[in-house]
Amino acid sequence: MLKVVEIDHLTIEYPDVKAIDDINFTVSQGDFLGIIGPNGAGKSTLFAAMLGLNTKYKGTIKFFGTDIRKSKNYLKEIGYVPQKPIFEKNFPATVNDVVKMGLQKESDESKIDEILQQLWIHELSERRIGELSGGQQQRVFIAKALVNNPKILILDEPVTGIDQQSIDLFYSILKELNSKQNITIIWSSHDLDAVNKLANHVACLNRTLFFHGESDDFFKNDELVKQYSEASMQEHMHHH
Amino acid sequence: MTFEIFTFSFMHRAIISGIAIAILCSVVGLFLVLRRYSLFGDAIAHSSFGGIALGLMAGIYPLWTAYGVSIVSALIMTRIKDKFNISGDASIAVLLSSGIAVGLVIIGLSGGFTLDIFSFLFGSILLVNVNDTILILSLTGVILIVILLLYRQLLYSTFNEEQAKVSGIPVEKINYLIVFMAGITVVTSIQLVGVLLISALFVIPNVTAIMYGRGFKQTAIISMSFSIFSVVTGILISYIFDITPAGTIVLFAIGIFACTMGIKSAGLLSRHH
Numbered sequence: 433m434l435k436v437v438e439i440d441h442l443t444i445e446y447p448d449v450k451a452i453d454d455i456n457f458t459v460s461q462g463d464f465l466g467i468i469g470p471n472g473a474g475k476s477t478l479f480a481a482m483l484g485l486n487t488k489y490k491g492t493i494k495f496f497g498t499d500i501r502k503s504k505n506y507l508k509e510i511g512y513v514p515q516k517p518i519f520e521k522n523f524p525a526t527v528n529d530v531v532k533m534g535l536q537k538e539s540d541e542s543k544i545d546e547i548l549q550q551l552w553i554h555e556l557s558e559r560r561i562g563e564l565s566g567g568q569q570q571r572v573f574i575a576k577a578l579v580n581n582p583k584i585l586i587l588d589e590p591v592t593g594i595d596q597q598s599i600d601l602f603y604s605i606l607k608e609l610n611s612k613q614n615i616t617i618i619w620s621s622h623d624l625d626a627v628n629k630l631a632n633h634v635a636c637l638n639r640t641l642f643f644h645g646e647s648d649d650f651f652k653n654d655e656l657v658k659q660y661s662e663a664s665m666q667e668h669m670h671h672h
Numbered sequence: 673m674t675f676e677i678f679t680f681s682f683m684h685r686a687i688i689s690g691i692a693i694a695i696l697c698s699v700v701g702l703f704l705v706l707r708r709y710s711l712f713g714d715a716i717a718h719s720s721f722g723g724i725a726l727g728l729m730a731g732i733y734p735l736w737t738a739y740g741v742s743i744v745s746a747l748i749m750t751r752i753k754d755k756f757n758i759s760g761d762a763s764i765a766v767l768l769s770s771g772i773a774v775g776l777v778i779i780g781l782s783g784g785f786t787l788d789i790f791s792f793l794f795g796s797i798l799l800v801n802v803n804d805t806i807l808i809l810s811l812t813g814v815i816l817i818v819i820l821l822l823y824r825q826l827l828y829s830t831f832n833e834e835q836a837k838v839s840g841i842p843v844e845k846i847n848y849l850i851v852f853m854a855g856i857t858v859v860t861s862i863q864l865v866g867v868l869l870i871s872a873l874f875v876i877p878n879v880t881a882i883m884y885g886r887g888f889k890q891t892a893i894i895s896m897s898f899s900i901f902s903v904v905t906g907i908l909i910s911y912i913f914d915i916t917p918a919g920t921i922v923l924f925a926i927g928i929f930a931c932t933m934g935i936k937s938a939g940l941l942s943r944h945h
Contacts, residue, residue: 483838507840519832520706524882524891533828534839560886 433460442491466631475620511577534576567598692812694899701874714871719771725778743855795866795918
């Protein structure tokens, strides 16, 4: 299977703490990878490095076989959905405007309608982005991420602060994108149940990589799940 | 008498230049307002005061030195802000006061305030000559073309810098471009409303338009319309009643803003269908 992402001995240090400590993993085309870990485990730090937002890391990150330090072309093949998209609440942009921002070539404008329909937000296209609910906004940002037909979709805890109904719809959309359109998905979450249901690969991150492999190998191994839960609980207590 | 003013060529020049400046300030100002950079125009204007004083002392046309000084100092300030992680409002305060301080010292050295200085502080749109008008129209044209060509990059990096970066947009370069365009716009607009009232044209029509418009282009067009209306009415009314155009223009813009807030509080303004 073609390897689309290769992370090799990645270490990211902040002045007083190692946020990521020597991790290695690969992602193959068509994988649905759930990255789990407690708050502060380094999930967002890992994504920032993978997306070229933080270049101060040791080790190598390769996308499609090329070191991302050498070329930023890989970004064209990636759709990114941030944890909570930050924008001015009264920013004068319609749903259509926001999705169009993601569009690399103006000529593909017909694609926008198609994506909006696919995500059930077609009727909202002329509404202002700030007027929509959290769940609707999140779907708009997925639409923006998908509008260039990316090969990989990266999502950073995308359901934070969203109601359960929207979360269910969101997950079914992800599943469809992965199974029908063969889009590789890299998705961070701290919802173990959701990862268990959706992902076929799991990476447990807690500064170091605690586990990486097939989803079943993790969730069917009670000892591993218990160890992971204890480790995250300790981390959780530590944070409070 | 009232219709006679439409026959004066200085009035034609004033209105044509005024409309161009209104369009320019609205569009560039919309990006600044949405980046929470509303006072940046003000800071550039104050730094241009130093440039104007320099030009008057050196015997160079003051707007040329103002262009140089404001653009260079705005770019330097942006660089310092990024490098030393100074907040946006603090960097504006530094830029603003340094421009005035330099200006005051130079004016002191060259023998005190003159009429010229006042025309730059408060604007002198009725005095623009043919060359000024051509310059104003050309700069407006060039900046609008640049904005149209880089529309997606400018809008996206204003909406969310991080996501724009991930989409491969050179966000830092775009930021410097916006600062550069703001510098040119401010100095060009000095002739209309003067150093002291520039930020009014950058900010007031835009905060008003944001309450009406849904999409970005619609908001920009509404803002331009309010701005053009304020400028043209302000110039005409101020001439008829022999008052200062700059103050009148800004008061019209504030009037539209106040009416909009009134309409909004009365619940008459809703974007839902």
